Amino acid sequence: MERLRPLLSFSYTALKSNLSELSSPYKLNFAVTLKCQSRCLTCNIWQLKPKGELSIEEIRELASKNRSFKWLAITGGEPFLRSDITEIVRAFAEASNLYMLTLPTNSLCNSGIVLSKLKEMLERGVPHTVITVSIDGSEEMHDTIRGIKGNYRKAISLFDLMHNMQDEYKNLSVVFGYTMSRFNQGRFMETFESVKNELPYVTCSDFHINIAQNSGNYYRNALEHIAVERSAAELELSNILSMRRNRGITDAIEGAFIKGMLYFVRNGRPPLRCRSLDASIFMDSFGDIYPSIMWDMKIGNVREADYHIGPILLSEAAAHAKEMIRSGKDPSHWTSCEAYQALIGHLPSLL
């Protein structure tokens, strides 16, 4: 029963957030750095030279003053470029009753260092950690989209090493993250087969799917040419859905996420009302707070609020954003940073 307590508390909060307004968000989407060694065609983050990102002391203060988080969703840039990444996780794990830790990697950091940092994170006692290894194509396609020769081989090798850790660390799940864009449209099967050729144990359900979207505050892109064509996306997502196997609740949620993506592609709007500012917020590496990762509408900065998020959520800017969400005037997106919070409360209707 003791081991089930974090899961029950997490599930209760996630369901409650779909029925009534929470007093504070339970998920923090946190871009810990904008530094990145990739050169992705779908994103401009790598072109930035970030200065003045939150220090570990500031992050510790923030974590200690905002203890409601049950899900820490770290993103970047490349999170492992922060030498203090384990300290960041520790700060939130010690301050909040975290149930879930999620983070991506582009596989370009030294794999020995990444694995030792990951082990340290796993030993923090967060019940569920999901790491996503980015893969956007077969070898040549992946290296072209990501702009780094040799990246595909590194991704395959790192995935395999992390996959082997799952025997020892039962709180670890490793998936591939595939971002569907104009550059790889119609080529998921080719990617899947190429990965399977290297790692025969991989199934379609080991892929987390995203579609490339524009975001001024996150990807720093306004790159209309990245969007996958609607008909190609519909066909590909339908194929992926037919190939997936549900091995449990996590796969069921992931399947519902892809179904939601198909709806989004077909209708130009998400299937469920966004839970931003209630269930989740997005904070960039400078402490700027936004409703969501894809909505370029800053509502405050934690440095100006003495590292308390509460007052920012009570600001006029936040009220305005909440009203836009309520009236359906928020920008339409369907991303893993925001969709899962809405999905968890509506899972039965989406399966």
Ligand code: SF4
């Ligand atoms: S998509 Fe991710 S890995 Fe690629 S440049 Fe942007 S932050 Fe880096």
